[in-house]
Every structure is written in structure tokens, then in C-alpha cells.
Amino acid sequence: MPSPTIVLLPMWATGHFSSMLEAGKRLLFCSAGRTAAYSLTVLVTPPPMAASSEASSSQQAHCEMMATVDGIVFHHLPAIEHRTDLAHPSEYIRLYAPQVKEAIAGLAAPVAAVVVDFFGTPLLDVAHDLAVPAYVYFASTGAMLALMLRLPGIQEELASRLREEGGVVDVPGMPPVPVASMPSPDVNDYTWFAYYGRRFLETRGIIANTAAELEPGVLASIAGGRCTPGGRAPTVYPIGPVLSPKPRVVVDARSSSSAQECIRWLDAQPPASVVFLCFGSMGWMNAEQAREVAAGLERSGHRFLWVLRGPPAGSGSGHPTDANLGDLLPDGFLERTKAQGVVWPGWAPQLEILAHAAVGGFVTHCGWNSVLESLWHGVPMAPWPLYAEQPLNAFELVACMGVAVDLRVVGTGRASSVVEAAELERAVRSLMGGSEEGRKAKEKARKMKAACRKAAEKGGSAYAALQAVVQDMLESHVPGTAPK
Numbered sequence: 001m002p003s004p005t006i007v008l009l010p011m012w013a014t015g016h017f018s019s020m021l022e023a024g025k026r027l028l029f030c031s032a033g034r035t036a037a038y039s040l041t042v043l044v045t046p047p048p049m050a051a052s053s054e055a056s057s058s059q060q061a062h063c064e065m066m067a068t069v070d071g072i073v074f075h076h077l078p079a080i081e082h083r084t085d086l087a088h089p090s091e092y093i094r095l096y097a098p099q100v101k102e103a104i105a106g107l108a109a110p111v112a113a114v115v116v117d118f119f120g121t122p123l124l125d126v127a128h129d130l131a132v133p134a135y136v137y138f139a140s141t142g143a144m145l146a147l148m149l150r151l152p153g154i155q156e157e158l159a160s161r162l163r164e165e166g167g168v169v170d171v172p173g174m175p176p177v178p179v180a181s182m183p184s185p186d187v188n189d190y191t192w193f194a195y196y197g198r199r200f201l202e203t204r205g206i207i208a209n210t211a212a213e214l215e216p217g218v219l220a221s222i223a224g225g226r227c228t229p230g231g232r233a234p235t236v237y238p239i240g241p242v243l244s245p246k247p248r249v250v251v252d253a254r255s256s257s258s259a260q261e262c263i264r265w266l267d268a269q270p271p272a273s274v275v276f277l278c279f280g281s282m283g284w285m286n287a288e289q290a291r292e293v294a295a296g297l298e299r300s301g302h303r304f305l306w307v308l309r310g311p312p313a314g315s316g317s318g319h320p321t322d323a324n325l326g327d328l329l330p331d332g333f334l335e336r337t338k339a340q341g342v343v344w345p346g347w348a349p350q351l352e353i354l355a356h357a358a359v360g361g362f363v364t365h366c367g368w369n370s371v372l373e374s375l376w377h378g379v380p381m382a383p384w385p386l387y388a389e390q391p392l393n394a395f396e397l398v399a400c401m402g403v404a405v406d407l408r409v410v411g412t413g414r415a416s417s418v419v420e421a422a423e424l425e426r427a428v429r430s431l432m433g434g435s436e437e438g439r440k441a442k443e444k445a446r447k448m449k450a451a452c453r454k455a456a457e458k459g460g461s462a463y464a465a466l467q468a469v470v471q472d473m474l475e476s477h478v479p480g481t482a483p484k
């Protein structure tokens with residue numbers, strides 16, 4: 001009888017796919033040496049056409065990188081017909097249910113557990129139909145998880161709260177969240193968030209990319225049943241920070257020059273002297289936004305490494321394009337600042353950059369992977385949230401963790417939020433140690449670095465959570481049973 005397998009159902013977006021694969025690898029390593037060690041089966045759903053070939057090539061490169069790890073097997077599901085009427089990723093993922101069911105039922109190994117990305121929550125039905133224990137992998141913050149769990153109980157009053165001038169939303173374990181810091185409902189509208197929150201309670205547990213040391217308040221409030229109607233608390237396994245190295249091929253294929261050039265430039269800069277700016281896998285800037293940033297950086301006088309990507313081709317949705325710097329930057333900027341900084345017009349080796357001693361601060365869109373990578377290396381941040389749950393993350397970084405300086409963003413959304421030049425100049429100076437706020441953020445980030453590393457050590461909280469979830473999977477799995 002083959003050893004039991006854990007089935008992973010990741011979602012294609014880079015910030016989800018790579019994080020979940022890395023988490024799966026950790027589950028696998030944690031089970032090694034036990035009497036019933038697992039294998040890992042990853043069912044790969046191709047991105048919809050609108051998500052672009054960039055998501056496909058990134059997905060493929062991650063699969064190739066992970067395929068070299070013993071015990072991981074990939075099954076690529078055939079693409080379904082493209083549908084233009086589906087606005088939400090979860091609706092699209094739901095269409096894969098029959099294929100996912102067939103693939104799981106056809107596995108030779110007994111299935112110990114199915115783990116779905118939170119966008120793939122509709123696929124919990126498949127696990128239930130097959131009577132297989134189900135778990136969710138949550139790639140974002142504990143705060144966002146608390147909010148999702150809370151939403152079914154406050155959905156009715158939420159609409160009026162969101163309209164109130166100066167309104168706040170109560171997320172247990174956090175200070176009152178101003179309406180402006182609520183996740184932007186553009187893609188992930190609150191109906192879906194509430195749906196996830198309800199359905200998470202059907203699982204055996206939520207495997208979360210966070211750590212008790214990072215978000216003690218919200219994790220305690222979830223565990224205490226304060227976020228859920230009826231006080232029924234789900235089991236959360238905070239196994240983070242899970243950092244996911246990007247395959248070299250993804251970095252090189254997406255950059256106009258070798259990624260190593262960034263690192264070589266950093267090698268020549270003094271310690272903690274460079275401010276790094278990067279906006280995730282989907283962030284981009286238009287000429288108005290870039291002009292303000294350029295002026296702010298130049299006036300700050302600080303060294304910078306700025307990853308600048310241009311708007312998506314065509315309709316404006318989809319992935320950013322490699323920037324044509326001439327179209328985005330003010331005349332003469334590159335020439336005037338060539339001794340001060342570098343503008344990188346494509347995909348950059350972010351994890352290596354944040355690990356570099358020359359980097360002293362990070363202006364970030366607050367994607368949770370970016371935040372964790374920054375904290376892991378003790379780099380303080382200035383938050384410029386763009387979409388999804390990023391405004392909530394930004395609030396948490398400043399108001400709860402104290403690891404970021406405030407940055408005043410005018411407007412919301414990818415195309416319409418602007419940080420004016422004078423504000424960027426002020427925030428960069430502060431971030432780089434020019435204010436009490438900046439120095440405090442740096443000190444807090446240094447402490448978070450130590451806490452993150454302690455959590456991940458053998459005997460640390462994340463390590464214990466990994467062992468606990470593997471133990472739960474062993475207990476829930478009845479040896480010798482395969483799905484019907």
C-alpha cells in the first residue's frame with residue numbers, strides 16, 4: 001500500500017501558489033520519519049486566460065523547482081473553456097470541481113487530507129463528497145482571517161458602517177479599524193469574504209501563514225471564539241512565516257537584464273542605506289504616480305532601488321508589463337539620479353534584495369508575502385496599499401505591530417492612489433531613520449525578525465503548529481481507506 005498522500009489545491013496567483021507549495025513542502029518534511037509519512041499530491045489548475053501567460057510561466061517554473069523534491073507529485077488538470085462572465089476567481093475555481101473530484105478519486109494512494117487555498121473554498125464540497133478531511137491554507141494575515149470569520153455575523157450592519165463618515169469596524173483583537181483601512185471590495189467583495197468565513201468552519205483546521213508572535217491579539221480572539229457567530233472557534237495552525245523562494249528562471253525571464261545586476265549594485269552600497277520600493281506581482285504605476293515617486297525619491301537624497309512596472313496591456317486588468325521608463329519617468333530623472341539609485345523595470349529578486357545588508361527600508365504594497373519577507377529580514381516598511389486586503393495589512397503594520405511608518409496615500413486602488421512627492425520624501429526620510437517614528441519602526445522590525453526566526457526554529461511556535469497539523473491529519477486519516 002503506498003503511503004497516504006496530502007492533496008494540495010493551490011490557486012494560480014503567484015502570491016498564493018508559491019506560498020502554498022512551500023507550506024506543503026514543510027508539511028511533508030514534518031511528517032518524514034513518522035510511521036505513516038505522507039507524500040504530497042499537488043493538483044494544478046491553470047490560470048484563466050485573463051490572468052496572463054505570466055501567471056502560467058510562473059506556475060510552471062514553481063512546479064519544476066518543487067518537482068525535484070522527493071515525495072511531491074504534480075497533476076496538471078486540463079484547462080477549462082475560458083468564461084468571460086466570471087468576475088471572481090472563486091467562481092472560476094468552482095468550475096474545476098468535477099475534474100478535481102475525478103483526480104482525487106483516481107489516486108492510488110489513500111488520501112489523508114485535502115488542503116484548499118482560501119479562494120478555492122468552493123472545492124470543500126469535493127472533499128466532503130469523498131469523505132476526506134479538509135483544511136484551508138490561508139496565505140494572508142490573521143487579521144484578515146479574523147475579519148472573514150467575523151463578517152457573517154456583521155454583514156447587515158457592515159453596509160451602513162462603510163458609509164458612515166469616520167466609521168470603524170470591530171475586528172476582535174485589533175484596535176477599531178477605520179473604514180478607509182478595510183479591504184478594498186474591488187475583486188474580493190465582502191459577500192465572498194463572508195462566504196469563506198462561514199465555510200472555513202466546515203474544515204478540520206485553517207493552516208495560516210502567520211505566527212503567534214506576529215499577531216497575538218487576533219489569533220487569541222479567533223481561538224477564543226470572539227470572531228465567530230455562536231463562539232464556535234475554528235482550529236488555526238499558524239505555521240508562518242512561510243517564505244517562498246522564487247525560481248531563478250522566473251526572475252530572469254521577467255527582467256530585461258540579469259537579476260544579479262540588482263544585487264551587484266546593492267553590494268556597492270553602504271549598510272542600511274537603500275530604500276527599496278516594490279509592489280508585488282500585480283502592482284504597477286501610471287505616469288502620474290511614477291512622477292510623484294520620482295520627485296519624492298530625488299528630493300529625499302536617499303539611495304533607492306525602485307521596481308517600476310507599467311500598466312497592463314489593453315483594458316487595464318491583468319498583469320503589469322515591464323515598464324517603458326521613458327514613458328513613465330520625468331525627463332532627465334535617470335540621468336540626474338544615476339549615482340543615487342536604480343529603477344528596475346521588471347521582475348526583481350525581492351527576497352534576495354530584502355536579505356541584503358544595504359537595504360534599510362521598504363516601500364511596499366503590503367502583500368502579505370512581501371511583509372513577511374521584510375519582517376524576516378528586519379526591514380522596516382512604509383505602506384502604500386493598492387487593492388485586496390492590503391489596506392488592512394497596512395493598518396496592522398502601523399497601528400498594531402509598529403514596524404512601519406505612516407505614509408499618506410491619496411485615493412484608493414491601483415490606478416488612482418497617489419502619494420504626493422512631498423509626502424514620499426518625508427516618509428522616506430523618516431523610514432531611513434530621520435525621525436523618532438522611523439527609529440522605533442526599525443527597532444520593532446529588528447525584534448520581529450528575532451521573533452519570526454524563533455517561531456520557525458525546532459521547538460518554536462510555527463514548528464509546533466506544523467507538528468500539530470500533521471498529527472491531526474494522521475489521526476483523522478483511517479489507514480487503508482481510499483476515497484470512494
Ligand SMILES: O=c1ccn([C@@H]2O[C@H](COP(=O)(O)OP(=O)(O)O[C@H]3O[C@H](CO)[C@@H](O)[C@H](O)[C@H]3O)[C@@H](O)[C@H]2O)c(=O)[nH]1
Pocket residue numbers: 013014015016139140244246278279280281282283307346347348349350351366367368369370371373387388389390
Ligand atoms: O518584482 C518582484 C515582485 C514580487 N516578487 C515576489 O512576489 C511575491 C508577491 O507576493 P505578495 O507580496 O503577497 O503580493 P501579491 O502578489 O500582490 O499577493 C497577493 O496575495 C497575497 C497573499 O494572499 C495578498 O496579501 C496580496 O494582497 C495579494 O495581492 C513576493 O514573494 C515577492 O518577493 C518578486 O520576487 N519580485
